[in-house]
Amino acid sequence: MGSFWAAALAQVRSWPRDRLFLWLLLIAPLSGMVILDGLFADGLLRRLPVAVCDLDGSSTSRELIRRVDALPSAHVAALPASPDEGRDAIRRGEVFAVLVIPRHFERDLLRQRPVQAIAYIDGQHMPVGSVLRRDLVDLGTAG
Structure with missing residues (x-):
């Protein structure tokens, strides 16, 4: 089980160096949620x-x-x-x-x-x- 945690820790340490991974993990989902919130918050699907x-x-x-x-x-x-x-x-x-x-x-x-x-x-x-x-x-x- 120790090798699993060592591999997981190595992956987490590599995240700041990989910009594509950072984009896919944080920026893209958050921006998608903001866009959807903007669409549905105004009552766009009402009346x-x-x-x-x-x-x-x-x-x-x-x-x-x-x-x-x-x-x-x-x-x-x-x-x-x-x-x-x-x-x-x-x-x-x-x-x-x-x-x-x-x-x-x-x-x-x-x-x-x-x-x-x-x-x-x-x-x-x-x-x-x-x-x-x-x-x-x-x-x-x-x-």
């Missing part, structure tokens, strides 16, 4: 702009829009008239996601038919997209 295209126009769909706006990660920033307008808003960078509420949403819910709202999520910003996707799926399963 992200989303658009909701309400093709039903019922009181139930308006309630769903209010619930989307109440999510901590989302803010309903636009109400496009069509899904194409919503996708164009994603391409222009105005919103990160578009939720499309289909026609006959309320009627199908009352008749206990399966209802499927479609969400188009910006794939260019993966952390943002994954947070919005998670929250929208959770909202759909809870509703």
Whole structure:
């Protein structure tokens, strides 16, 4: 066991002479943590702009829009008239996601038919997209 500690001590003594090792051990991880802290400390992933295209126009769909706006990660920033307008808003960078509420949403819910709202999520910003996707799926399963 004494040779193990002698080898370990020799390695520790060589660290100050090896700049690459010092960079990989201390500077790179610390700078990465500072960058990530800066990204998430500002609430960057809070109140992200989303658009909701309400093709039903019922009181139930308006309630769903209010619930989307109440999510901590989302803010309903636009109400496009069509899904194409919503996708164009994603391409222009105005919103990160578009939720499309289909026609006959309320009627199908009352008749206990399966209802499927479609969400188009910006794939260019993966952390943002994954947070919005998670929250929208959770909202759909809870509703």
